[in-house]
Amino acid sequence: MNxxxxxxxxxxxxxxxxxxxxxxxxxxxxxxxxxxxxIGNPSVPAPEIVRETLVNLLTKTDPVALHGYxxxxxxxxxxxxxxxxxxxxxxxxxxxxxxxxTVGAAASLTVSLTALLNPGDEVVLLAPFFPEYxxxxxxxxxxxxxxxxxxxxxxxxxxxxxxxxxxxxxxxLVNSPNNPTGAVLSEQTVKKIAALLCEKxxxxxxxxxxxxxxxxxxxxxxxxxxxxxxxxxxRTIVCYSFSKSLSLPGERIGYLLVSPKSKDAADVYAxxxxxxxALGFVCAPSLFQYLIPACLGKTSDLSVYAGxxxxxxxxxxxxxxxVISPDGAFYLFVxxxxxxxxxxxxxxxxxxxxxxxxxxxxxxxxxxISYCVSTDMIRRSLPAFExxxxxxxxxx
Amino acid sequence: MNxxxxxxxxxxxxxxxxxxxxxxxxxxxxxxxxxxxxIGNPSVPAPEIVRETLVNLLTKTDPVALHGYxxxxxxxxxxxxxxxxxxxxxxxxxxxxxxxxTVGAAASLTVSLTALLNPGDEVVLLAPFFPEYxxxxxxxxxxxxxxxxxxxxxxxxxxxxxxxxxxxxxxxLVNSPNNPTGAVLSEQTVKKIAALLCEKxxxxxxxxxxxxxxxxxxxxxxxxxxxxxxxxxxRTIVCYSFSKSLSLPGERIGYLLVSPKSKDAADVYAxxxxxxxALGFVCAPSLFQYLIPACLGKTSDLSVYAGxxxxxxxxxxxxxxxVISPDGAFYLFVxxxxxxxxxxxxxxxxxxxxxxxxxxxxxxxxxxISYCVSTDMIRRSLPAFExxxxxxxxxx
Numbered sequence: 001m002n003x004x005x006x007x008x009x010x011x012x013x014x015x016x017x018x019x020x021x022x023x024x025x026x027x028x029x030x031x032x033x034x035x036x037x038x039i040g041n042p043s044v045p046a047p048e049i050v051r052e053t054l055v056n057l058l059t060k061t062d063p064v065a066l067h068g069y070x071x072x073x074x075x076x077x078x079x080x081x082x083x084x085x086x087x088x089x090x091x092x093x094x095x096x097x098x099x100x101x102t103v104g105a106a107a108s109l110t111v112s113l114t115a116l117l118n119p120g121d122e123v124v125l126l127a128p129f130f131p132e133y134x135x136x137x138x139x140x141x142x143x144x145x146x147x148x149x150x151x152x153x154x155x156x157x158x159x160x161x162x163x164x165x166x167x168x169x170x171x172x173l174v175n176s177p178n179n180p181t182g183a184v185l186s187e188q189t190v191k192k193i194a195a196l197l198c199e200k201x202x203x204x205x206x207x208x209x210x211x212x213x214x215x216x217x218x219x220x221x222x223x224x225x226x227x228x229x230x231x232x233x234x235r236t237i238v239c240y241s242f243s244k245s246l247s248l249p250g251e252r253i254g255y256l257l258v259s260p261k262s263k264d265a266a267d268v269y270a271x272x273x274x275x276x277x278a279l280g281f282v283c284a285p286s287l288f289q290y291l292i293p294a295c296l297g298k299t300s301d302l303s304v305y306a307g308x309x310x311x312x313x314x315x316x317x318x319x320x321x322x323v324i325s326p327d328g329a330f331y332l333f334v335x336x337x338x339x340x341x342x343x344x345x346x347x348x349x350x351x352x353x354x355x356x357x358x359x360x361x362x363x364x365x366x367x368x369i370s371y372c373v374s375t376d377m378i379r380r381s382l383p384a385f386e387x388x389x390x391x392x393x394x395x396x
Numbered sequence: 397m398n399x400x401x402x403x404x405x406x407x408x409x410x411x412x413x414x415x416x417x418x419x420x421x422x423x424x425x426x427x428x429x430x431x432x433x434x435i436g437n438p439s440v441p442a443p444e445i446v447r448e449t450l451v452n453l454l455t456k457t458d459p460v461a462l463h464g465y466x467x468x469x470x471x472x473x474x475x476x477x478x479x480x481x482x483x484x485x486x487x488x489x490x491x492x493x494x495x496x497x498t499v500g501a502a503a504s505l506t507v508s509l510t511a512l513l514n515p516g517d518e519v520v521l522l523a524p525f526f527p528e529y530x531x532x533x534x535x536x537x538x539x540x541x542x543x544x545x546x547x548x549x550x551x552x553x554x555x556x557x558x559x560x561x562x563x564x565x566x567x568x569l570v571n572s573p574n575n576p577t578g579a580v581l582s583e584q585t586v587k588k589i590a591a592l593l594c595e596k597x598x599x600x601x602x603x604x605x606x607x608x609x610x611x612x613x614x615x616x617x618x619x620x621x622x623x624x625x626x627x628x629x630x631r632t633i634v635c636y637s638f639s640k641s642l643s644l645p646g647e648r649i650g651y652l653l654v655s656p657k658s659k660d661a662a663d664v665y666a667x668x669x670x671x672x673x674a675l676g677f678v679c680a681p682s683l684f685q686y687l688i689p690a691c692l693g694k695t696s697d698l699s700v701y702a703g704x705x706x707x708x709x710x711x712x713x714x715x716x717x718x719v720i721s722p723d724g725a726f727y728l729f730v731x732x733x734x735x736x737x738x739x740x741x742x743x744x745x746x747x748x749x750x751x752x753x754x755x756x757x758x759x760x761x762x763x764x765i766s767y768c769v770s771t772d773m774i775r776r777s778l779p780a781f782e783x784x785x786x787x788x789x790x791x792x
Contacts, residue, residue: 008670045459063441110676128735139674248463250682274404276533286646
């Protein structure tokens, strides 16, 4: 057997471990007594257009066509609709023939990484980062190199990034809005990153790909803009999922696209198709492919998350916690009152608060709080947070 | 970029290549003028219970629960329903905690192989075999070893199998009913295989896993029985998909199970969970997970395929072709009238007949004809088959 896979299956991600603990704990003491902030499972229902379109497809389409294989890269009309939407909305300059529908964002990433990487290659991650990135990269035989963020702004430390990129760097993987901090890469930062990558490519004579993992693109608060990366750097792959914007995380539907501005786009897209094939994806679920055209630009009622964010930021700050004020996504990054975030999370667990320690995100000393939960649960959880703060004697 | 992936994406499988050619050709000369026997895309609609259950789930279930993440291994109640069904129907002795829901059969296989294999390991395949097996095995760094079939019965050559299994053999992958021949492994053959594997394990002091790829389990004709392999050999993994039995190939829903009779079942199941995680599967599509309990033991109207088989076997035999008379699946394996099956397929293409040459199945000199198509198309295609036979001067 493969011992590495056994280890990955035995020692689950800290997030999944807590999610499973939460399920068990709820069965023991009742759903209403556990404050589960562990996982990014949207609490706001999918917009009505999702149900309407799915029921229409099921009742008015030939089931043989509806449930049959599509092309491996996804239905051509669906890909055309996505390209149209992105070009109109972001002036993204993308080509439907370079879009590949996937079984969600994780698949977008494993397919992209498998297409690009060989053993010994390096992938640069900006900490803090979604812990599964490390699993996805290392499975290909490539190596993770991490770059810390500025602890005040959570924008990347550009000097450290400059040093981290070597002639072995094949990919810089960015995630904006970010899981776990909610930070959005500003246009200024994106321009700096693009210039740096161009310079490094030229110096080393190599190809460096920028992979943008964007499941939280629509989840931004206030008037924050998320730059569309194909407009800034040619060798870009955008990975997208409808999990968060349409509240469909269990359905596994997303896409990736290779920017046509890169001169090796056709070859990389072929490698993407090859990787999808080798990993066993065949095609993205067909019913959910056909749902996409009706839902482009639509979202669940995201204002609920904005309200949750306000509520939590205000309360936790009042209790004395240091909270990173996020621009997007639906996570709060909170500094642990003691250096060991794991110990802090264990104490929180004693109050039935399920928070994820930040160690596996490559940035120890914090916890991630998913606020894509019911507002009611947040309200009911506040006394526990207050008690937790008091137990550390935090200044209120 | 990864050159191997680029190659896999550029030189598609012979089946997919022909499927894409068929789509283009139909657009050029009209659907009704192309006789597309290329792919195993069921032509019989899903049974009504599929539509009914899906619409019910969509209209009567909380969308947050319906579309939310499930546990990575799949919803516990769905897994329990599958275990119950298999234990009642086949006395399979399986355990719902060792079932893992997947995004279809290809995923069942890539996850199992990734769980079990390390570079340098060997996987034995019984030729002819589904060509993607080679892709799935080689991606893990393991090596394919092929064993020919008896050219009369298409049961495996047991002497050759005995020689093929070495101390590096980790997996024997079988597929019954078989794609492309339709052959079913008889109980007698299964017992011989099990005895051989036990002996080899003992001699070498190794663990050898039997992986049964069974998407065609329900597609058998006459009173043929498909032995359930957990009843014959302990170290068994069964890979299943609802693609063919319920006509849902585009939806990507299936499962794998590790037999609890194996003493290392828990470790291998952990490796399965780790492999699913590392390959980016997250969970099987949730709506289709929840569909499963209502559909266990149900199938599309498979009698249509039985009729298609009769029609084709009789006609092709009458035209002078040598047809392997299949027990199951929905493929016909037909001997090429010239040694080079590719040349034969090119000639067939000239008559708008799309047949898959057998070379990539590890058994040159034949073609695969998928008869999961409309009976009407088969009827209309017969003059072209007759012309094809006549062009070779076959004896009628």
